[in-house]
Amino acid sequence: MNLFNVYPLFNINPVKAEGSFLWDENSKKYLDFYGGHAVISIGHNHPYYQTKLKEQLEKISFYSNSVQNHLQTELAEKLGEISGYEDYSLFLCNSGAEATENALKLASFHNGKKKVVYFSGSFHGRTSAAVSVTDNPKIVAPVNFSERFIKCEWNNINQLNQIFQDHKNEISAVIIEGIQGVGGIILPSEELIFSLKKLCAENEVILIMDEVQSGYGRTGNFFAHQEFDIQPDLITIAKGMGNGFPIGGILISPKFKASNGLLGTTFGGxxxxxxxxxxxxxxxxxxxxxxxxxxxxxxIENKIKGFPNIKEIRRRGLMIGIELDEPCAEIRKKILNEHHVFTGNSSNPNVLRLLPALNITEKEADLFINALESVLQNH
Structure with missing residues (x-):
């Protein structure tokens, strides 16, 4: 049997990782400045993380959600404290897409409505409803398409108001990323966020904030939306939540009432x-x-802002988009092949996306900075 070939792969096979570095099967060392799509939040094989997992393996690794699991309670309490959402509830699942699916379902259960507003440039996952609110027609199969999902142009307040005017009694939820990641590190305007909050409150619409990539301390706040001092109704999380172990979740406002069987998962939590x-x-x-x-x-921003070919730097914390004045594919390949640094791309071909571990040091950052400077100067 062969693998189903859906991924464009670099010819690199990592076999070891530590901190912000990877080693391939030939012992070649690479700096990880992408964290596997923002998943590696505290560095590869952090010693405390390793110890906690090993200790748990010696006790019990899995049982279903038909029994009590006090680790879930500990996780919820610690997450509430660090995020400032102590009065919210936590539903645990396995991935960002699963968190999106359950958030959209929970919103619809709550208000009995069925239409969802999403934004151009968005990415919320590849499963049924999640891909329907993702702005990429190539990955939306016919079975996923429905007129229930309404796209609004990013930061277009007039269009947003018109959508609410036309469909206000039918809209169940609006879903928006704290910062668009796949879209190219695109930040929402303050006007968009406050307009959304007002429209949702006035029309009994659930505001879902997707913090799967932009959450968990990456932006200098625990969640990106906290820059605007608002509280969404539902917040989806995953990626950096488990530092590589599959885990996702939803932070749920007190306005929602739980009932047996409302949501469920085999492996979640x-x-x-x-x-x-x-x-x-x-x-x-x-x-x-x-x-x-x-x-x-x-x-990083201060060091690279004068480099040639850089059109714009968009950044919050360690969520960084470098927009070049040309497609970045060849530059990204040179950074990887000549300087052994992993970086990411986006749906905008000109944007280099950086999502390193949150404990990266200046010394490690300098390796990327020097690589970028060398490639751009000799390009």
């Missing part, structure tokens, strides 16, 4: 996943990684 999630939160808190994200992000 299992013992190993919770151990990983608890370890991540402990490290973020104990090592002040939210502050470090802003400190090192600012350091």
């Amino acid at each position: 299992n013992h190993l996943a919770c151990a990983a999630g608890i370890a991540v939160l402990d490290v973020i808190k104990n090592e002040n990684l939210i502050d470090n994200a802003e400190k090192i992000g600012s350091y």
Whole structure:
């Protein structure tokens, strides 16, 4: 049997990782400045993280949600404390797409309505409803398409108002990323966020904030939307939540009432996943990684802002988009092949996307900075 060939792959096979570095099967060392799509939040194989997982493996790794699991309670309490959402509830699942699916379902259960507003440039996942609110026709199969899902242009307040005027009694939810990641590190305007909050409140519409990529301390706040001092009704999380172990979740406003069987999952919130999630939160808190994200992000921006070919730098913390004046594919390949640094791309072909671990150091950042400078100067 062969693998189903859906991924464009670099000819690199990592076999070892530590901190912000990877080693391939030939012992070649690479700097990881992308974190596997923002998943590696506290660095590869962090010793505290490893210890917590090993300890849990020696006890119990899995049982279903038909029994009590006090690790879920510990995770919820620590997440509430560090995020400032102590009065919200937590539903645990396995991925960002699953969190999106359950958030959209929960919103519709709550208000009995069925239409959803999403935004151009968005990415919320590849499963049924999640891909329907993702702005990429290539990955929306005919079975996923429905007129229930209404696209609004990003930061277009007039269009947003018109959509609400036309469909206000039918809209169940609006879903928006705290910062668009796949879209190219695109920041929402203050006007968009406050307009959304007002329109949703006035029309009994649920505001879902997708913080799967922009959350968990990456932007210098625990969640990107906290820059605007608002509280969405539902917040989806995943990626950096488990530092590589599959885990996702939804933070749920007190306005929602739980009932037996309303939501469910086989693997979500299992013992190993919770151990990983608890370890991540402990490290973020104990090592002040939210502050470090802003400190090192600012350091990188200041160092590269005068480099040639850079049109714009969009950044919050360590969520960084470098828009070049040309497609970045060849530059990205040179950074990888000549300087052994992993970076990311986006749906905008000109944008280089950076999502390093939150505990990256200035010394490690300099390796990327020097690589980018060398490639751009010799391009």
